[in-house]
Amino acid sequence: MQPDTTVLTRRAFLSASLLAGGGLALDFTIPVQAAVPAGASVLGAFVSIAPNGAITIMGKNPEIGQGIKTSLAMMIADELDADWAQVSVVQADVDPDRYGPQFAGASLSTPTNWLPMRRAGAAARDMLLRAAATRWNVPIDQIKTAKGRLIHGATKRSLGYGDVASAAAMLTPPDLQTVKLKSPDQFSIIGQPTRGVDSGRVIRGEPLFGIDTRLTGMLYAAYEAPPAHGAKLRSADLSAAKAAPGVKHVFQIQGAGGPGGVVEGIAILATNWWYANEARAKLVLDWDMTAAKGHSSEDYAAQAKALLDANAGIDFERSGDPAKAMAGAAKRIKSRYDYPFLAHATLEPQNCTALYQNGQIEIWAPSQQPQPGRELIAKELGIPLDKQIVHITRIGGGFGRRLNNDYMAQAAAIAKALPGVPVQLLWSREDDTRRDFYRPGGWHEFEAGVDGDGKIVAFTNHFATFGADGKSQRFANMAERHFPARLVPNLAFTQSYMKIGIPMGALRAPTSNAMAFCFQGFLDEVAVLGGRDLPSLILELCAEDKIVGDADAPDIAPKGFHTARARAVVEKVVEISKWAERPKEKGRGRGFAFYFCHQGYFAEVVDVSVADDKSITVHKIWAAGDVGRQIVNPMMAEAQVRGSILDGLAQALEGQKITFTDGAIEQSNFSDFRLGRIDRNPDVEIAWVLSDFHPSGLGEPALPPVIPALTNAIYAATGTRVRSLPIEL
Template identity: 50%
Template sequence: MSAAILSRRGFISASLLAGGGLLFDLNMPVARAADGTPVILTAFIRILPDNRVVIGAKNAEIGQGAKTMLPMLIAEELDVDWSQVTIEQTHAEAKIFGGQSAGGSRTTPREWLPTRQAGAAARAMLVAAAAQSWGVAPDTLRTGSGKVTDPASGKTMPYAALAAAAAKLPAPDPAMLKLKDPASFRIIGQSVVGVDTPGIAAGKPLFGIDFKLPGMLYAVLETCPAHGGTYKSANLDAVKALPGIAHVLTIKGDGTPESGFDGVAILSKSWWTANQARDMLKVDWDVGAVSSFSTEAYAAQAAARRKGKADGDIVRTGDVDAAFAAAAKTVSADYDYPFLAHGTLEPQNCTALFKDGSIEIWAPTQNPESGRALVAKTLNLPPEKIRINFTRIGGGFGRRLMNDYMVQAAAIAAQVPGVPVKLLWNRQQDMQRDFYRPAGWHGFRAALDKGGKLTAFHDHFVTFGKDGKPVRSAELPASELPAGLIDAVLLEQSFLTTNMPTGWLRAPGSNALAFVYQAFLDEVAQATGKDLPTLMLELLGDPKELARGPNGPPFVTERAKGVIRKAVAMGGWADRKTLPKGTGKGFAFYYSHMGYFAEVLEVTIVDGMPKVKTVWVAGDVGSQIINPINALHQAQGSVIEGLGQALAGQQITQVAGAVEQANYDTHPFLRINDAPEIIVEFVKTDYPPTGLGEPALPPVIPALVNAIHAATGKRIRTLPITAEMLA
């Protein structure tokens, strides 16, 4: 954001509201995206006649705190008290509000400067109005608690009293905006309860699943159990004749999971009635092209491919073959992990009303503009004929970056114009129609010289792909450590085919790669007679910055070393050998979504299974923790989710192209009685703040399996962990 480009034209406009309030419409081209187009921030700040302030929250809220955090930034620079602020959710409209997606822990780094500038711009206009009224220089005035004060005369005016004058002033010069010194922050850095938390605790209808409209019909949608199967025929008339059924409709998909596969929709005034009728539906699906896919077949294919020649290189540096030939010792191991479902607590849902050639949508979406484009294509509508309203999201974790449920609801609503339609999946459908975290298999080798130094590293990664490219979320970055830290590195890949839709799961890619890389490096460290923190610190070496792709900031080795040292100090790493038999500590470090995290975990084997006692988390997400209580919860939630992926028995398996798991009993999540104590501390560094929704998750899984090895001597190289692995 240091290269932000501000534009005076269209930067800010102000207008009077009825009753004397002031509306600031802030439109700031502030930076350039990867494709060179401007990233626009537009927010609304309304100052009401009683000096209350209404701030528009423009991003989707999935529990990551953006609906509270972004207004905090505006309120800080506007210099009002938090008690004066009311927050309103905006609708989704990129042309008005700019980027509104929620994913990749990008909200904080993307909005940190421009959102603060929005508040500072409004404050500058109010100060200028006061200076003009009093005949003094603006820089002699002070602000606070929604008032402008002249220290010399003692005069004070609330912002509301300056509304009329401020509305007549020209926009401020962006180059002259002065942001607050962090030392003077009164809102940023303080723990603020989420704006929706009281309503959630009171059971208020905030989520998409709660939304209702008068005259609304509920829809259930049956699709082929084997992903990609196509519709042939069904007993539509028999189902339509059932009591309470309003419509039975067929939906034609375009063959892609994003736009939706073929399906049969059943509509009723009662969701229960529609869902019961679904059990009576008999559909003949054509599954010839997709019935051969199975978990057993994938495993056999991967085992064969991993031993053979790879399809291609991801990165090759140095003379890997020569380094292995000259090695004093080599270490090798095979690792793998399964498909995973998101399992959001709130099943996928969407409400749509098609009327007069336009459609209005109420959706718990993380990525509204993608949904708009898909709906426009499906219904052959101009994008401006589609209005998308945010509902709060009952669990996203990346699942709601995909908008298949929005497209399906729109396609159904378009067949019953003028009638609101609410599509709601049941739990089985939600589990079996996901965009899954892809499975993967890794064949590792490491070469060590006589002094125990790592001289070469090789990973043959087998995953899923098509046309020479990995499927969504199956990418292995060329910068995956230890690449960039040693001379000879070969990362190569081979592809299997699948009918499984894949997608981003919290800390995409990293949630799996951290496990296999940090667990294998723990094996390497043991072979050198060292522990993993020591090996990592040696590999990181002298201070340097490593490129991490064309769009991201560089990887700073000193930041990594900082959290490693912090975590081992927090977790009493030096005393780990004094633990009783059957108890062990493990360590892992990972860089994910611009966050540096190291974690130490203590585990005890109880009745043949690991019981995690404590996790110590050290994180570096830059110079400022905007909302400390939310930051703590994000880190703790990430750790719990990661432990669930490893310990709870989570995996998605296929037979004849269809997913077997149907509910939380077969794809379980960590229960509260299994949650450990989680101690979180942040290492503040002189870098812009970055996001916290994801980077604390990846290290906990390798820290767990490394702790299990310390406690039992057994290596866990596949997930999920079972009692048989420790027997």
């Protein structure tokens, strides 16, 4: 789902209604012009003001630690001129009619909500001002607001927001397209480093996450799914498992479709999860593995090599005459790059709690997009949307995994089989690793030619990936405008396709997390070939001011690639890292990379040393980013950049890869799919480059460049090129 503009109208600001306690409740919906059926989705928010001035703001989007529950509330509260100390934020349940898309992914929450949330706060403030003007019988322009109070300067009178909330609720809302918004210099909450509204509760270990859900009489469910993707259950002996300690129910669940929904298997329910999971070992199951045969990571790598060798890819981007330009180039270089399948490895394993009774189901789900989860339950289990109540819990790591709602449908299927019994489904770590939607592997062959000045005159890329019928599958694709497309006069991007039997999905900065490594690594090779460094090559490619790709749209951060913004972050990171003074001694080096994705621009420099035993130490990383004119919450923004960088380092340095034979995943836990370690975390220095555009999100754009910056640094330190991930020297 990629909404490209959000419009808030006066008509959509549905009502201002009195609360029972005499406060103000502002309820409004915001139509979204997006990739959704007309009129089917709305964007909304809910603000209530109590008589004592306490303000409650509903947090509509899922919170994964990215801070959106805090930052969206900050947008509303600032335009409302609220006292942040009086604001509380409550997680909203799923309600598409009221809140519109409730979605956490693709770094979209900030850009799609920047104006709507501010307009919501400004509209509420306008109504409060008019109510105060009526009470005092003074012109509205004589009244100012500050920290939840209305102030009449001439008479030095003041009122708290709660004092006029009831009267304000009776007024007609303003035109939300023309309601006056603050200028950035007037912000008092936006732009301030602000602790997450739930941070204290997280630190104290209070129940917030899906896994924390507890209901009276709840049973705990473990689920035995097929041991390989594509396997089918032939027979099952459940007797021993049924007799295991603490076990209350054991039964088969029929599959309802592909891996994205209810997968067939055996549900075991017990008085605690340990009992349920231990009973799995007592199941006697016979699986038909026929459909899983042939889906092996080694086989895919061999197929990809054959496709690259054949050099018969399908064009999807071409300009000029690359073959002719390549033949006439002063120097040429050709290289192959590859990267593995990856799992998400979320700290909180997949889980969901469900209660089915009287034809209605109630769900507690740590989902990144719970609305499609409701639709999945309706489709596969026949429970209508109006018979579903879905509570959004805090999420203990998503990274794109929880954009899929298979665990949600699975829990609903188990609960439907046990009406009146609350059920909590929890996957083991091994389940989580082996039943993922994986970042697909990929294989690239590059060739480039430069003239006598080191300028690129020809550039080609052949991408062996997964797809069929002349088209790549989602998450195994590549943008036709991928940098340096449309900046090099003679260029060709081609693709060859393989069929795949393993589920694929979005991993933080999907596609970009892999493409950056390949393209920026090879461009560093091209720079060296031309006798220059990568920053100067990028600056040359971006020398002309232009927009590549999508044209700018109103009211949202632009999706097109702006060369001027790219230049600015490259120049900034060169400055703060003192690139010109980088070390030259053997075993120590700095690498640079730049990338644009998710509407954000990041350039990064990594400083590494490589010891004689080939161990790698990352000393420091510099990052310069442009995500528009305003950083909503600098504290959370820096945390997102650091987290992205650490994720990228782990992918490259910790041996992360998923391998499989005949559809069976060979990794199982953090022991063989390692995460980064605190003692390996480098110092990270972050600089913001502010540009005159609406702000964009920060969940992803800082991740892609860190991997090629690291591998380019290893080359600078050792002279050894890293063209395959994870890094093995």
